[in-house]
Amino acid sequence: MYSFTPTEEQQMLIEAIHRYAENDVRKIAHEADENSEAPDAVIAKGWELGVLPGLIPEEYGGYAEGPGAITGVLALEEMAWGDMAITLKVWTPALFALPILISGTEEQKKQYLPLFCDIDRPPMTAALIEPNPLFDPWRPATTATRHNGTITLTGEKTYVPLAAEAERLIVYASDSETGKVDGYIVEKGAEGLEIGERNLLMGIRALPTYDVRLSEVTVSAENRVGGEEGTDYAAILNRSRIAIAAMGVGVARASFEYARDYAKQRVQFGVPIATKQAIAFRLADVAIEVDAARLMVWEAAWKVDQGEDVTQAATLARHYVNKAAMFATDSGVQILGGYGYIREYPVERWLRNARGLATFDGLALV
Amino acid sequence: MIDFSLPEKLKPQLQMTEMVAKQMMRPKARYYDEHEHERPVEFIKFFWPIMAGMQKASLERARRKAEQAKTGEKPEKEKKGPSTYFIGLMHMVEILSWGDVGQYLIGMFGGLGATAVEAVGTLEQKERFLSRFADPKAEPAWGAMAMTEPGAGSDTSAISTTAVLDEETNEWVLNGEKIFCTNGGLALNESNGFVVVWATVDKSAGRAGMKPFVVEAGTPGVKVTKAEIKHGIRASDTVSIVLDNARIPYDNILGSPEVRKRDPKSTKGFKGAMKTFDASRPIVAATAIGVARAALELTKEKLAEAGITIRYDAPPDELTAIERDIIDMEAELRASWLLTLRAGSMMDYGEPNALESSMCKAKAGQSSTHICQKCVEILGPMGYSREWLIEKLMRDSKIADIYEGTHEINQLIVARRILGYSSRELPA
Numbered sequence: 001m002y003s004f005t006p007t008e009e010q011q012m013l014i015e016a017i018h019r020y021a022e023n024d025v026r027k028i029a030h031e032a033d034e035n036s037e038a039p040d041a042v043i044a045k046g047w048e049l050g051v052l053p054g055l056i057p058e059e060y061g062g063y064a065e066g067p068g069a070i071t072g073v074l075a076l077e078e079m080a081w082g083d084m085a086i087t088l089k090v091w092t093p094a095l096f097a098l099p100i101l102i103s104g105t106e107e108q109k110k111q112y113l114p115l116f117c118d119i120d121r122p123p124m125t126a127a128l129i130e131p132n133p134l135f136d137p138w139r140p141a142t143t144a145t146r147h148n149g150t151i152t153l154t155g156e157k158t159y160v161p162l163a164a165e166a167e168r169l170i171v172y173a174s175d176s177e178t179g180k181v182d183g184y185i186v187e188k189g190a191e192g193l194e195i196g197e198r199n200l201l202m203g204i205r206a207l208p209t210y211d212v213r214l215s216e217v218t219v220s221a222e223n224r225v226g227g228e229e230g231t232d233y234a235a236i237l238n239r240s241r242i243a244i245a246a247m248g249v250g251v252a253r254a255s256f257e258y259a260r261d262y263a264k265q266r267v268q269f270g271v272p273i274a275t276k277q278a279i280a281f282r283l284a285d286v287a288i289e290v291d292a293a294r295l296m297v298w299e300a301a302w303k304v305d306q307g308e309d310v311t312q313a314a315t316l317a318r319h320y321v322n323k324a325a326m327f328a329t330d331s332g333v334q335i336l337g338g339y340g341y342i343r344e345y346p347v348e349r350w351l352r353n354a355r356g357l358a359t360f361d362g363l364a365l366v
Numbered sequence: 367m368i369d370f371s372l373p374e375k376l377k378p379q380l381q382m383t384e385m386v387a388k389q390m391m392r393p394k395a396r397y398y399d400e401h402e403h404e405r406p407v408e409f410i411k412f413f414w415p416i417m418a419g420m421q422k423a424s425l426e427r428a429r430r431k432a433e434q435a436k437t438g439e440k441p442e443k444e445k446k447g448p449s450t451y452f453i454g455l456m457h458m459v460e461i462l463s464w465g466d467v468g469q470y471l472i473g474m475f476g477g478l479g480a481t482a483v484e485a486v487g488t489l490e491q492k493e494r495f496l497s498r499f500a501d502p503k504a505e506p507a508w509g510a511m512a513m514t515e516p517g518a519g520s521d522t523s524a525i526s527t528t529a530v531l532d533e534e535t536n537e538w539v540l541n542g543e544k545i546f547c548t549n550g551g552l553a554l555n556e557s558n559g560f561v562v563v564w565a566t567v568d569k570s571a572g573r574a575g576m577k578p579f580v581v582e583a584g585t586p587g588v589k590v591t592k593a594e595i596k597h598g599i600r601a602s603d604t605v606s607i608v609l610d611n612a613r614i615p616y617d618n619i620l621g622s623p624e625v626r627k628r629d630p631k632s633t634k635g636f637k638g639a640m641k642t643f644d645a646s647r648p649i650v651a652a653t654a655i656g657v658a659r660a661a662l663e664l665t666k667e668k669l670a671e672a673g674i675t676i677r678y679d680a681p682p683d684e685l686t687a688i689e690r691d692i693i694d695m696e697a698e699l700r701a702s703w704l705l706t707l708r709a710g711s712m713m714d715y716g717e718p719n720a721l722e723s724s725m726c727k728a729k730a731g732q733s734s735t736h737i738c739q740k741c742v743e744i745l746g747p748m749g750y751s752r753e754w755l756i757e758k759l760m761r762d763s764k765i766a767d768i769y770e771g772t773h774e775i776n777q778l779i780v781a782r783r784i785l786g787y788s789s790r791e792l793p794a
Contacts, residue, residue, distance in 0.1 A: 002453055002711045003369040010368075070368050136681035234679075260784060275792055280781035281774070287784045288705070288725045295704035296697070302370045315678040320697040
């Protein structure tokens with residue numbers, strides 16, 4: 001039976017996150033972008049909202065009451081409405097936790113998932129993207145070569161969030177014989193693991209990301225996510241796409257609301273510019289696209305929760321959100337005109353951030 | 367709880383609808399496109415009893431409600447949760463339009479005429495006007511709505527058809543010309559139907575003076591003067607109607623005849639008409655989506671025959687232009703459908719949905735038009751050929767971007783709603 005209304009618990013979570021996004025995140029977002037650094041206190045407060053533990057079952061220390069993809073996208077949209085870089089920083093541990101939750105062995109789940117249910121945000125991350133304009137997540141150039149009981153990882157990664165402080169990270173690599181992509185858990189300080197320069201990016205500047213070089217890093221075979229069976233990489237990629245798409249909806253909505261309010265108070269030719277159809281109609285189109293994008297994300301997440309194959313739905317949702325978020329944030333800048341281009345106003349930051357959506361999981365359709 | 371599952375109980379009904387669309391409508395789609403103004407008799411014969419059955423149930427509900435209102439008895443508490451009527455209807459319309467939207471439009475029978483009576487009519491009027499649509503064994507009948515005039519398109523307040531009360535005979539006398547009336551010929555000339563004609567009782571009152579009147583088949587002075595020849599939906603009956611001193615009983619006015627200027631209540635009749643758009647726009651959106659889905663499916667089918675299948679996980683440097691187009695169109699179509707389902711679902715939950723209705727209509731009308739146009743392009747010489755259905759689907763799709771409020775009118779409605787502006791603050 002169709003319903004487009006979140007549950008009461010979800011509504012409460014959305015409201016809690018909204019308060020955080022409005023009162024904490026928005027207050028520091030501009031400065032964090034300018035300084036390329038977010039205050040620890042705000043990140044810690046975001047973590048304490050407990051979104052990730054809410055997706056982890058009780059047996060591993062969390063308090064999930066069922067599948068949580070829908071709850072997850074509701075939370076991510078709301079937080080990203082505040083700021084996408086801050087959201088990504090708060091959410092970085094999920095890059096480690098969710099692959100374990102989706103595809104880890106029982107031992108891996110028992111070992112790692114409780115770490116994410118703590119009040120302190122665990123320094124964990126993942127390395128997927130490689131420095132190549134034609135990077136394809138299905139064919140990473142980073143290789144995993146099997147020996148007796150050990151695996152050697154070699155390759156170059158980039159855009160690895162919070163790598164400098166990470167205690168552990170999941171590295172995605174192609175099996176040197178079969179080409180299959182798996183995730184491998186690599187510990188800080190492993191021989192041959194080198195954390196490189198911080199990346200200089202157009203947007204999400206408050207999130208430090210780094211190059212990571214792996215020169216014959218040797219890990220035990222047990223460190224492969226999913227153990228002998230290997231990693232359900234498709235499920236992880238799909239989930240990641242949906243999560244990133246949810247953030248895209250948040251950014252798009254932020255830009256829409258700001259431009260709408262601005263257009264109502266900005267007077268030119270003696271009237272608020274929102275009373276001009278050229279502006280009003282563009283805002284109407286943006287409103288439609290934001291809602292459509294959200295519904296696409298919701299449906300894909302709902303399918304995850306139903307246990308359905310979501311490759312197509314996730315691809316379509318992500319593609320749609322990319323387009324919608326670019327349209328919404330570009331419209332934000334356009335409607336603010338000259339002010340839209342000035343960094344004092346948030347809309348140009350949202351445009352820079354939205355452009356990254358297509359990059360973050362390496363499948364750029366738009 | 368957010369849920370995207372189709373209600374179980376609708377499944378058998380929709381399976382049957384799919385069969386009708388596939389086996390009865392689709393094979394005849396080309397024929398009725400090439401033979402404009404010919405009636406799809408097989409479809410009418412098959413579909414009439416089904417629609418009459420639905421109208422019958424609706425009429426019985428109206429009777430029960432009126433009875434309960436009279437005795438003061440509280441309506442039975444609905445323990446089963448929200449209705450699934452509207453969602454079911456939208457799925458059905460989507461599937462029938464996938465079959466052939468031209469024929470589907472004929473199959474509305476009571477259509478917008480009945481909807482207007484249901485929205486604002488008294489029980490007596492419902493009995494008198496709707497019973498003709500509620501007998502599966504009787505001959506089919508059609509209802510229609512006539513608003514548009516040569517000088518009044520999107521600006522409905524500009525209508526110049528007049529209704530004057532002849533106090534001696536207690537009749538309304540109607541004069542004017544209506545155009546683009548869907549199913550008007552069927553309603554007036556080919557069945558015992560009626561047309562709901564919008565006319566003004568006081569031109570100086572603007573919208574407050576606009577009232578709907580039921581004009582039945584056989585009324586002297588009413589003449590169908592033209593059947594339009596159209597770009598698409600050629601099976602659909604679109605006519606002009608001239609009212610020349612057409613006399614109808616006093617009780618054929620829907621809603622109150624009072625005209626009170628500057629009283630917000632007095633535009634109630636007009637607002638009532640606008641409210642029917644909240645229901646009709648998601649339905650038009652559903653027709654658009656059915657047509658576009660047909661085009662997209664046919665295109666994918668033909669591409670598959672040519673050895674091209676769509677990869678959803680190909681890296682961007684390998685993805686072909688066609689794959690990219692198809693993925694883009696599928697996303698657009700899905701997004702349009704989800705907006706439409708939301709607007710329809712809100713009807714079932716009894717929630718106000720004027721904004722969401724206009725959103726889905728604006729989106730679906732435009733995306734479907736673009737999808738169908740793109741499909742013609744992709745299939746090249748065969749897309750453009752009348753041997754295949756793609757070119758017809760393209761012509762059929764365009765109307766959804768125009769009727770029940772053009773794309774721009776719906777944008778205007780969305781804009782006013784999101785900005786909190788009145789029609790004075792954000793003029794048309």
